[in-house]
Amino acid sequence: DAGVIQSPRHEVTEMGQEVTLRCKPISGHDYLFWYRQTMMRGLELLIYFNNNVPIDDSGMPEDRFSAKMPNASFSTLKIQPSEPRDSAVYFCASNDRLHSSYNEQFFGPGTRLTVL
Amino acid sequence: KQEVTQIPAALSVPEGENLVLNCSFTDSAIYNLQWFRQDPGKGLTSLLLIQSSQREQTSGRLNASLDKSSGRSTLYIAASQPGDSATYLCAVTDSWGKLQFGAGTQVVVTP
Numbered sequence: 001d002a003g004v005i006q007s008p009r010h011e012v013t014e015m016g017q018e019v020t021l022r023c024k025p026i027s028g029h030d031y032l033f034w035y036r037q038t039m040m041r042g043l044e045l046l047i048y049f050n051n052n053v054p055i056d057d058s059g060m061p062e063d064r065f066s067a068k069m070p071n072a073s074f075s076t077l078k079i080q081p082s083e084p085r086d087s088a089v090y091f092c093a094s095n096d097r098l099h100s101s102y103n104e105q106f107f108g109p110g111t112r113l114t115v116l
Numbered sequence: 117k118q119e120v121t122q123i124p125a126a127l128s129v130p131e132g133e134n135l136v137l138n139c140s141f142t143d144s145a146i147y148n149l150q151w152f153r154q155d156p157g158k159g160l161t162s163l164l165l166i167q168s169s170q171r172e173q174t175s176g177r178l179n180a181s182l183d184k185s186s187g188r189s190t191l192y193i194a195a196s197q198p199g200d201s202a203t204y205l206c207a208v209t210d211s212w213g214k215l216q217f218g219a220g221t222q223v224v225v226t227p
Contacts, residue, residue: 031213043205043217056214091159095213103148103209107160 004108006092012114018080021111023092024073030098033105034067034077035091043091049075050097082115089113118143120208122218130226135193137221139206144184147209151180151191154203154220163204164191196225 005024013019025032033048047057052069060067064083069075079086089112093105119142129135139149148167152160164173164180166189172181177194193200203222207215 033215035215042219043207043215045214045216048214056212093215097213103213104150104162104165105209105215106162107152109159112157 004092004094004106006090006108006111008111009109010112010114012116013082014116015083016081017115018078019082019086019113019115021077021090021092021113023075023077023108025075025092025094026096026106027073029094029096029106030072031095032069032075033093033095034075035093037089037091037110038087046077079113082113084115087113087115118146118208118210118216120206120216120218122204122206122221124221125219126222126224128224128226129196131196131198133196133225135191135196135200135223135225137191137193137204137206137223139189139191139218141187141189141208141216144187145210146184147211147213149180149182149189150207150209150215151178151189152205152207154205156202160205196223198225198227201225 007022034046037043046059047067049069067077089110091110092108095105121140123138150165151163154160166173166182179192182189201224203220205220207217
């Protein structure tokens with residue numbers, strides 16, 4: 001398996017623009033997580049899905065952030081409108097809780113977002 | 117609310133020395149604990165996962181211990197090498213599968 005795939009790897013945009021980050025989890029994994037990493041706050045969980053259904057979005061900072069998982073192999077994180085303080089690295093992770101008791105999460109390479 | 121703390125924040129050692137990285141957490145009701153490695157500008161690589169019922173895990177030069185009752189885990193890296201230079205993060209998993217990360221320990225191993 002290719003692991004968790006994220007695109008784009010780098011995104012530079014201007015304040016006010018819409019940004020869409022994409023994630024393809026490992027095939028067969030039933031949980032998908034979105035994290036954000038900043039120097040000030042470290043790694044924070046934004047939202048996670050189980051079988052494509054959002055379970056906990058309490059980490060989503062504002063209504064400007066939204067996430068969807070239309071099918072088991074694709075998820076998006078959208079920011080509209082974007083602001084400079086959204087600049088961070090966004091990670092997607094997945095795991096297989098249905099078949100594995102280890103609950104180990106596998107991370108994608110991340111998307112580095114810069115909002116000017 | 118679970119809080120995860122890593123001490124020290126940064127560590128520099130000469131090549132060959134053993135590394136000791138500490139992680140503490142406030143709520144002992146964890147499902148497991150993971151240690152990750154992060155290289156600059158890169159993603160997270162899982163190093164070791166310790167189930168809540170386990171006391172330690174080993175992989176090559178890496179050994180991680182877990183004392184759930186006292187809320188502590190320690191990552192030992194034997195005979196450090198310059199290639200071990202990275203940031204090491206610990207994270208605890210709750211019963212819902214949510215990870216709570218520490219701020220990390222930045223390690224530099226000098227030749």
